[in-house]
Amino acid sequence: MIGAAAGWPLDDRGAAYGDGLFETILVRDGRPRLWDEHLARLARGCHVLGIPMPAEHELAAPLAEAGEGLAVLKLTLTRGSGGRGYRPPADPAPRLRWQLSPFAPQESRWEEGVRIRHCRLRLGIQPLLAGLKHLNRLENVLARAEWSDDAIAEGLLCDSEGRLVEATAMNLFWQRDGQLETPRLARCGVAGTLREALMERLAIAEVDVGPEALLAAEAVWVANSVQGAWPVVRLDAADGQPVGRWSLGPAHRDFQAEAHRLLGYPPPAST
Incomplete structure (x- = not known):
């Protein structure tokens, strides 16, 4: 399942320029593994790129959709739309998308x-x-x-x-x-x-x-x-x-x- 309004506008900077970050998280029975490490890496990326870091409750919201067993949660955060060409907007409005998929290790x-x-x-x-x-x-x-x-x-x-x-x-x-x-x-x-x-x-x-x-x-x-x-x-x-x-x-x-x-x-x- 894909959250937060499926799809990307054509002017999204993540789709156009790779201007964003993502995390791929193992979820077991609704609980994310290495959650603190994922949040820390995302925060480092937001600092370097100058993208506002979402609140933890926003990032964790998709976990409510996870049931029993294993799943993979992919969080994708972009700078959003705006700016002119490569020049980013002065006041970005980040766009967060997520996808939760069943998973079985090899x-x-x-x-x-x-x-x-x-x-x-x-x-x-x-x-x-x-x-x-x-x-x-x-x-x-x-x-x-x-x-x-x-x-x-x-x-x-x-x-x-x-x-x-x-x-x-x-x-x-x-x-x-x-x-x-x-x-x-x-x-x-x-x-x-x-x-x-x-x-x-x-x-x-x-x-x-x-x-x-x-x-x-x-x-x-x-x-x-x-x-x-x-x-x-x-x-x-x-x-x-x-x-x-x-x-x-x-x-x-x-x-x-x-x-x-x-x-x-x-x-x-x-x-």
């Missing part, structure tokens, strides 16, 4: 692990927008269009200077020499809410490295606040040739278990 990917690949596309560097979940996601769309094989679960993205950043819709983590690591997101990329919560609970180092770092890793994961954590068992180059393989072990399951506790998912089966 449990086989939790248990069996996933195959991922490197993408050819490189992310542009823009520190002002780094970490935000803004509406201009054309880079991710083009990266995801690079493959159609359903056996490949995700694609890894580097920035224009060759540093690892993220996957197309998930954050990236690995363990190297016993240390958990994740790419630093000071130049580009989306700082996921599950990533934020995990970094508060686990000793995860933020690093600036190229993709070669993964070849020295004992374990690799991709994760987000909806799907949970998928252990990686195979990594392919952009041409489809395998460049890394991992067997599932206790390290994979320990990290997964922490991620799944935060989302209310069951712990993974031991390996």
